[in-house]
Amino acid sequence: MIGQISGILIAKQPPEVVIDVNGIGYEIQMPMTSLYELPDVGEPVTLITHFIVREDAQLLYGFNSFAERSLFRQLIKTQGIGPKLAITMMSGLTAHQFVQAVVQEDFARLTKIPGVGRKTAERLVLELADKFKQWGSATPATDAAPIDTSGLQPTLTPHRPQDDALDALIALGYKPAQAEKAIAAALKTEPDATSEVLIRFALKSM
Known part of the structure; x- marks a missing residue:
């Protein structure tokens, strides 16, 4: 199990980043709410990770805190929710906002997330509301302080920022x-705006 990665952030291609660890580049998928808080490309970074091995792939997911990873793990234990949908859920809402939406049975907010219909939202509330109440309202929030993303460097890609944002x-x-x-x-x-800022604006508007 790979539980943590520390190295140099060498690329951002939302919702994926690449971290160089002693010459080996690890591709890591992240929720956009976590990716927003990363430093500039070329800076050192540490991510809390969850490693999944399948017959056809080995997938690494990264987070800025143990609480975010705990939320991710709770989500993928829920019937009908895989890692990709869990990352999408955590991209549209911060961990704290998502927990509050489930605890407060805010179906309107939950069903705005792609792939989350009324039945899935009801299942989330049924299976997770009590667990989230036990965590407390502040537990799932990220440990990292938010940073201003307006000055982030562009991703290492020939695409325009809007192309990268669309792909993400x-x-x-x-x-x-x-x-x-x-x-x-x-x-x-x-x-x-950079691709990350465009994604943030777009997610808020949808």
């Missing part, structure tokens, strides 16, 4: 037309 939103389960519309609206507000 589609990877999270949003429909291309819906993602394009949200990014276009974000560009009107932040025409020179």
Whole structure:
């Protein structure tokens, strides 16, 4: 089990990052709410990780705190929720916001997440509400202090920021037309924004 990765952040391609550890690049998928808090490319970083081995793949998921990873693990134990959907859930809402939505039975908020219909939202409330109450409202929040993402370096990619943002939103389960519309609206507000900032604006608007 790989429980933690420390190294140099060498690429951001939301919702994935690459961390160099002694010359080996680890590809790690992250919720966007966690990725927002990462330092610039080229800076040292430490992530709490969850490692999944399947017949056709070995997948590594990264988080900024043990509480975020704990939430992820609770989600993938829930019937019908796999790692990809769990990452999508944690991308649209912070860990704290997601826990509050479940505890308060906020079905309208939960069903805005791609892949989460009414039945899935009801299952989340049924299986997790009591567990989340035991954690307390502050437990799932990230340990890392939020940083201003406006000065983040562009990802190491030849694509435009809006192309990277579109790819990330589609990877999270949003429909291309819906993602394009949200990014276009974000560009009107932040025409020179990085892909991460565009994703953040887009997720808030959807």
